[in-house]
Amino acid sequence: MTDTAEATPTAKKERWAFQWKELHEEVISSGLCTGCAGCVISCPHDVIGYKHEPGAYKPFHLEEELGPDNCGHGEKGCTSCTRACPRFRSWETEADEHLFGRTRNADEMSGIYKDILLVRAKDDGVYEKGQDGGLVSAILIWCLENNIIDGALVSVLEGGSGWKAAPGVATNAAEVLAGAGSRYTYSANTIAYDEARERGLENLALVGMSCQTSIAPVMWHRKVGKVSKPIKLNIGLLCSKSFDDSMFEELFKVKYGIAAEDIVKMNIKGVFQIWTKDGGYHEINLKECHAWTREGCNHCPDFAAEHADISTGGIGNETDWTLTIVRTELGRAIMDAMISDGVVETRPGDDDPAAIALMHKLAAKSRSRWPQWANGEAAVGLPTKK
Ligand SMILES: Cc1cc2nc3c(=O)[nH]c(=O)nc-3n(C[C@H](O)[C@H](O)[C@H](O)COP(=O)(O)OP(=O)(O)OC[C@H]3O[C@@H](n4cnc5c(N)ncnc54)[C@H](O)[C@@H]3O)c2cc1C
Numbered sequence: 381m382t383d384t385a386e387a388t389p390t391a392k393k394e395r396w397a398f399q400w401k402e403l404h405e406e407v408i409s410s411g412l413c414t415g416c417a418g419c420v421i422s423c424p425h426d427v428i429g430y431k432h433e434p435g436a437y438k439p440f441h442l443e444e445e446l447g448p449d450n451c452g453h454g455e456k457g458c459t460s461c462t463r464a465c466p467r468f469r470s471w472e473t474e475a476d477e478h479l480f481g482r483t484r485n486a487d488e489m490s491g492i493y494k495d496i497l498l499v500r501a502k503d504d505g506v507y508e509k510g511q512d513g514g515l516v517s518a519i520l521i522w523c524l525e526n527n528i529i530d531g532a533l534v535s536v537l538e539g540g541s542g543w544k545a546a547p548g549v550a551t552n553a554a555e556v557l558a559g560a561g562s563r564y565t566y567s568a569n570t571i572a573y574d575e576a577r578e579r580g581l582e583n584l585a586l587v588g589m590s591c592q593t594s595i596a597p598v599m600w601h602r603k604v605g606k607v608s609k610p611i612k613l614n615i616g617l618l619c620s621k622s623f624d625d626s627m628f629e630e631l632f633k634v635k636y637g638i639a640a641e642d643i644v645k646m647n648i649k650g651v652f653q654i655w656t657k658d659g660g661y662h663e664i665n666l667k668e669c670h671a672w673t674r675e676g677c678n679h680c681p682d683f684a685a686e687h688a689d690i691s692t693g694g695i696g697n698e699t700d701w702t703l704t705i706v707r708t709e710l711g712r713a714i715m716d717a718m719i720s721d722g723v724v725e726t727r728p729g730d731d732d733p734a735a736i737a738l739m740h741k742l743a744a745k746s747r748s749r750w751p752q753w754a755n756g757e758a759a760v761g762l763p764t765k766k
């Protein structure tokens with residue numbers, strides 16, 4: 381600057397004064413809320429409740445003085461819930477900046493990543509229990525055994541069996557494997573955070589669908605320090621939707637005569653695949669399942685779990701391998717160490733180009749669900765709607 385030039389006034393950064401009132405109006409009532417429960421675990425006053433129930437999976441305010449859409453603590457300056465919400469305002473670019481030091485380019489539909497691999501667990505027990513290649517379980521077990529984490533927030537089976545997914549904490553290989561495999565109904569694994577902290581666990585991995593994997597990075601970026609600090613590792617599950625639990629009864633049972641208690645495994649590979657105890661195998665057209673799409677998924681723009689350290693899926697031709705998207709330095713360090721310890725087998729992602737192409741296609745498809753009236757960042761790269 382020359383000494384004659386006028387100093388440009390620096391734009392004053394807007395003070396973050398947004399509380400439950402704004403969260404309720406802009407995210408919950410508007411339909412952007414995925415039910416990820418980031419706001420619930422962030423609340424220092426414990427006034428955000430959560431219904432982990434079929435047809436619900438939404439947060440609500442527990443105090444009634446100011447009605448369901450305002451918060452007395454918020455009126456006094458508390459802003460934790462909006463700081464934790466991965467659908468509030470510029471969530472995508474903030475999480476990108478925090479993790480990668482830049483925002484994604486228009487052609488990065490599946491988010492920013494370093495490597496794509498096909499991976500499977502070498503341990504037969506882990507591989508058998510796993511949904512695809514068993515990588516997620518292998519990572520958790522390896523990180524627990526190597527003291528990188530002391531607990532993982534995962535999905536377990538409510539009551540220990542059946543198909544009702546519930547959030548839970550795993551601290552050893554047996555507990556990890558008890559929750560292995562996919563349920564396609566919702567499980568807000570984040571909710572297990574309080575149990576983990578009460579048990580004195582300090583270094584956690586969070587396993588979750590795309591909507592849950594953006595929680596920790598937005599918290600880190602928006603400085604919800606105390607709550608976000610224990611979440612050390614973020615493992616994402618690729619996801620285009622989850623289904624309401626009523627689909628078991630209303631579609632599988634009523635139309636196809638398949639009782640939930642008879643199902644031994646489910647997967648989605650272009651069709652809904654169901655294996656039953658009697659050795660039966662059933663395929664149900666995904667179009668038939670659409671009516672049971674969980675409400676929180678309707679506007680979700682993130683297929684590829686773009687803010688995880690490692691994102692995992694099972695698309696493409698190599699369905700018994702986990703399609704693995706390594707995004708961060710931490711994710712790469714963990715994968716490298718697991719490979720050199722011999723706990724996983726890997727192949728280049730390029731062995732299955734169809735899987736990578738499909739991931740980008742499904743990522744664009746999910747982004748197209750993001751409403752035009754919402755913050756436009758999640759739609760960057762999509763053709764302009766007429
Ligand atoms: C609702 C849902 C939708 C998905 N949609 C797709 C998709 O469209 N395309 C695709 O390629 N992949 C999808 N996946 C991911 C895929 O099913 C596998 O989870 C992923 O490939 C990892 O496989 P793995 O064998 O490595 O995992 P595993 O070793 O079997 O570990 C799976 C982990 O997922 C957790 N988990 C299981 N069910 C749930 C749940 N309902 N909510 C939260 N956590 C859960 C378990 O606790 C476990 O830790 C989806 C997963 C879920 C849960």
Ligand code: SF4
Pocket residue numbers: 403407408412413414415416417418419420438439464465466467468
């Ligand atoms: S998207 Fe998650 S953090 Fe945001 S309001 Fe919904 S449950 Fe809370």
Ligand code: SF4
Pocket residue numbers: 414566589590591592619620621622676677678680681682
């Ligand atoms: S589509 Fe998947 S990632 Fe998105 S809100 Fe639904 S469960 Fe979450």
